[in-house]
Amino acid sequence: MLLTNYHTHHDRCKHAKGDVEAYVKEAVKHNYAEIGMSCHTPHQNFPQMGTRRMDYSELATYFKDIEQAQKKYPQIKVLKALECEYFPHLHDYMTELKQQTDYLILAQHYIEIDGKFKDAFHFTKPEQLNVYASCIEEALATKLFAILAHPDVFMTLYPRWDEACEAATRQIAQAALDNDVILEVNANGLRRGKQTYQDGVRYPYPSEKFWSIIANEFPTVKVIVNSDCHNPAYLNDEYMQMARDMAKRLNLNVIERL
Ligand SMILES: [Zn+2]
Numbered sequence: 001m002l003l004t005n006y007h008t009h010h011d012r013c014k015h016a017k018g019d020v021e022a023y024v025k026e027a028v029k030h031n032y033a034e035i036g037m038s039c040h041t042p043h044q045n046f047p048q049m050g051t052r053r054m055d056y057s058e059l060a061t062y063f064k065d066i067e068q069a070q071k072k073y074p075q076i077k078v079l080k081a082l083e084c085e086y087f088p089h090l091h092d093y094m095t096e097l098k099q100q101t102d103y104l105i106l107a108q109h110y111i112e113i114d115g116k117f118k119d120a121f122h123f124t125k126p127e128q129l130n131v132y133a134s135c136i137e138e139a140l141a142t143k144l145f146a147i148l149a150h151p152d153v154f155m156t157l158y159p160r161w162d163e164a165c166e167a168a169t170r171q172i173a174q175a176a177l178d179n180d181v182i183l184e185v186n187a188n189g190l191r192r193g194k195q196t197y198q199d200g201v202r203y204p205y206p207s208e209k210f211w212s213i214i215a216n217e218f219p220t221v222k223v224i225v226n227s228d229c230h231n232p233a234y235l236n237d238e239y240m241q242m243a244r245d246m247a248k249r250l251n252l253n254v255i256e257r258l
């Protein structure tokens with residue numbers, strides 16, 4: 001099996017351990033063929049996106065760190081990337097970032113409803129899922145993004161699987177198919193541990209129900225399994241193996257390389 005990871009953080013985001021080199025070293029240790037560094041995008045004038053990300057002033061050195069690792073570790077391909085939330089007013093900035101990187105990941109951690117930002121880890125209402133799915137549809141149509149991270153993150157706090165979940169899943173899958181975007185099975189949701197919901201005990205994400213719809217109704221959608229590691233030790237941990245096993249068991253159309 002070809003080992004790769006395209007969703008990797010580092011310490012400048014203020015909630016991860018280890019610098020760029022520490023993650024690359026870990027990947028080399030496990031004989032990875034490729035690692036994509038994809039930390040949270042910094043913003044200049046968008047405080048609503050929070051402080052758990054690098055400062056805009058650090059972006060250039062983040063890129064430089066990746067370039068240094070590319071030179072120092074020729075035995076592995078190191079890619080330059082960012083994990084972004086999309087809003088229409090960011091279109092020019094995202095276009096610029098795409099030009100400066102090998103690929104961009106969309107991770108819609110926030111949606112805007114009535115001028116207020118709501119984070120996807122705390123959705124509890126059907127209308128929030130509708131907005132989330134539409135927001136993703138709009139973002140993927142820009143063709144700026146190669147991967148959609150944890151598309152099923154909306155299930156983190158959502159009390160039970162319902163029609164809104166099914167509709168959101170189908171809308172997201174269709175958008176991925178239409179724009180040739182890869183959907184991500186995200187191992188970091190498994191690291192959060194099983195939780196109790198109204199309809200049973202499950203991991204916050206990946207959602208078995210979400211991915212079953214993908215497997216049954218959208219079998220050609222490309223899927224990638226990513227670690228979303230915030231610690232070098234998590235790059236290829238037991239949760240990553242669980243995520244790979246889940247993708248295999250559900251017979252998803254898994255690709256190993258971008
Ligand atoms: Zn993070």
Ligand SMILES: [Zn+2]
Binds near residue numbers: 007
């Ligand atoms: Zn991430």
